[in-house]
Structures are given as structure tokens and as C-alpha cells.
Amino acid sequence: MRFIFIILLAVTVLNACVATRDQAIxxxxxxxxxxxxxxxxxxxDKKKTMRSIISTLQDLNFVVDxxxxxxxxxxxxxxxxxxIRMTVTVREKGENRLLVRANAQYNNRTIxxxxxxxxxxxxxxxxxxxxxxxxx
Amino acid sequence: xxxxxxxxxxxxxxxxxxxxxxxxxxxxxSPTSYEDRQLQTRGYETRDELKLLIAGAGVxxxxxxxxxxxxxxxxLLTASKRADAFDAGQFAGAIFLSVLxxxxxxxxxxxxQKIRASLVVSPSHNREDYFLVRxxxxxxxxxxxxxxxxxxxxxxxxxxxGFFSKLSKAVFLEAHSL
Numbered sequence: 001m002r003f004i005f006i007i008l009l010a011v012t013v014l015n016a017c018v019a020t021r022d023q024a025i026x027x028x029x030x031x032x033x034x035x036x037x038x039x040x041x042x043x044x045d046k047k048k049t050m051r052s053i054i055s056t057l058q059d060l061n062f063v064v065d066x067x068x069x070x071x072x073x074x075x076x077x078x079x080x081x082x083x084i085r086m087t088v089t090v091r092e093k094g095e096n097r098l099l100v101r102a103n104a105q106y107n108n109r110t111i112x113x114x115x116x117x118x119x120x121x122x123x124x125x126x127x128x129x130x131x132x133x134x135x136x
Numbered sequence: 137x138x139x140x141x142x143x144x145x146x147x148x149x150x151x152x153x154x155x156x157x158x159x160x161x162x163x164x165x166s167p168t169s170y171e172d173r174q175l176q177t178r179g180y181e182t183r184d185e186l187k188l189l190i191a192g193a194g195v196x197x198x199x200x201x202x203x204x205x206x207x208x209x210x211x212l213l214t215a216s217k218r219a220d221a222f223d224a225g226q227f228a229g230a231i232f233l234s235v236l237x238x239x240x241x242x243x244x245x246x247x248x249q250k251i252r253a254s255l256v257v258s259p260s261h262n263r264e265d266y267f268l269v270r271x272x273x274x275x276x277x278x279x280x281x282x283x284x285x286x287x288x289x290x291x292x293x294x295x296x297x298g299f300f301s302k303l304s305k306a307v308f309l310e311a312h313s314l
Binding site: 047050051054055058059060061062063064065066067068069076077078079080081082083084104106111113115116117119120122123126 | 157158159160162163164165166169172173176204205207209210211212214252253254256258270272273274275276287288289
């Protein structure tokens with residue numbers, strides 16, 4: 001009996017260990033995560049792309065917190081009984097290609113599964129009338 | 137101790153330590169997204185995007201908001217304000233519950249809210265002399281005991297109609313519903 005409780009306690013402590021200062025640099029595999037979070041669009045119009053991202057975020061019930069055209073960043077928050085905070089960045093890659101990367105937090109947890117990012121890019125494609133390409 | 141009980145303890149620990157997962161439709165377009173967009177958007181016949189943005193800032197100030205961020209190259213303004221969240225119906229309900237409970241324990245009611253808005257001006261896809269203004273609101277509500285009771289988007293038709301009515305007056309232009 002005592003042995004079982006020690007095991008249970010050890011499991012709980014091990015789980016709790018992640019919730020310390022290491023969280024500042026915690027995250028899933030960098031390469032894998034970037035591939036979920038990034039798409040390439042055949043476009044050279046950064047401003048129009050950023051406007052489409054803002055429009056998509058509004059369609060998804062986000063309120064935009066801040067945006068910067070020069071840096072190519074947009075941050076927005078969705079409140080719906082939960083909180084999702086998302087940052088989307090746009091940067092030029094070559095002459096006619098833009099890389100769009102999104103990363104999001106659900107409440108106090110980083111979203112690391114691919115599904116929500118696929119949904120976001122699907123909504124963005126509709127808004128941009130363009131096809132998003134996976135990035136190698 | 138039976139194995140069944142041991143397994144149920146382990147299961148409980150795993151459940152408690154597991155992270156809550158994101159709702160499946162959180163980043164999907166909702167079936168009402170087109171109607172929501174119509175509610176939140178008005179079109180204005182003008183070639184002056186900046187004029188619309190300035191008028192939007194003015195109306196938000198009229199309504200007591202502070203402008204938090206701006207990015208005029210993208211036609212964006214974000215604003216927020218703190219406001220009373222007192223609800224007379226909820227207050228009456230709390231009194232009723234207190235009476236039923238013998239008055240020994242006070243019932244918390246909504247007290248304060250923070251409302252945030254982002255206003256976006258964007259050019260029409262088809263016409264050069266036509267711009268769209270879209271505003272979205274959301275809020276966090278705290279009760280009398282300092283607990284968060286609601287975090288939600290605001291989709292009240294009257295609020296959007298009220299805002300655009302004021303904006304139309306501010307820009308001295310006639311708003312056209314989409």
C-alpha cells in the first residue's frame with residue numbers, strides 16, 4: 001500500500017517538474033513544430049497577406065491585439081470560455097513567396113498538435129483565394 | 137488493495153496531470169461566420185482610409201475606450217475600457233438565493249468587466265472608392281469576489297448597430313450595409 005502511494009507521489013512530482021522555470025524554453029521538436037506552423041503562399045504582396053490574416057482572425061472571433069507591417073507580425077486573442085492567443089508572422093522568401101507562420105497558446109499551454117494549425121491555414125486559404133504549400 | 141482500485145488511482149492521477157486539450161472547432165470557421173462578419177462590418181464610400189481610421193478612433197474615445205495599439209499601414213486600431221458589469225436581474229437573483237440560504241453566505245454577482253475592441257479598415261476588393269470597417273468586441277467579467285465569471289466575444293446586434301450609427305455620424309457619410 002505504502003509502495004503504491006510512493007509511486008503515485010513520484011508520478012505527480014515528475015509531472016509537476018515540467019511546470020517550473022524550464023517552461024521558458026520548453027517545447028516540442030523544433031523542426032516538427034515549424035512544419036505544422038508554417039505555410040508558403042505564392043505571393044509577393046506582404047501587406048495584402050497581412051490584411052487577409054487579420055480578416056481571417058476576425059472571422060475566427062479573435063480580437064487583434066497588435067500588428068506591425070515592417071516586422072510582419074500580428075498578435076490576436078480569442079475569448080470563448082477559454083483563451084487562445086496567437087501570433088502570426090509573415091516574411092518574404094525569394095521574390096514571389098511568402099512564409100506565414102502561426103503559433104498559439106490555449107489557456108496557458110502551447111498548442112503543439114497539427115490539427116488547429118491546419119484549420120487556421122484552411123481558413124486563411126479561403127480568405128486569400130490561394131493555396132498554402134507545406135514547407136520542407 | 138485490488139488491482140481495479142490501483143488502476144483507478146493511477147487513472148485519476150493521469151487525468152489530473154493531463155493538460156486540457158483545445159476544443160476541436162476553436163480555429164475552424166463557424167457556420168455563422170458570414171452572418172457575424174455582416175453584423176460587424178459596414179462599407180463606406182470614400183477614398184480616404186485614414187479619415188475612416190481617425191473617425192473610428194474618435195467614436196471609441198466617445199464611448200470611453202483608450203486606444204491601446206495602432207498600425208495605420210494595416211488599418212488597425214485596438215482599444216479597451218473597464219466598465220461596470222452590474223446586472224439588476226442577477227442582483228435580484230442573488231438576493232433571492234441569499235434569503236433561501238438563510239443569509240449566512242453572500243452570493244457573488246458580476247461586478248466589473250474589461251471590454252476590448254479591434255477596428256480594422258480595409259479596401260474593397262472591387263472598388264477603389266469603397267472601404268470596409270469591421271469591429272469586433274470581447275470581454276472578461278469579474279464578480280464581487282474577484283473571480284473571472286465570463287470570457288467571451290460580444291455578438292450583441294444592438295452594440296454593433298449602435299457603434300456604426302455613431303461612426304456614420306462621425307464621418308458624415310452614409311453607411312451602406314453589406
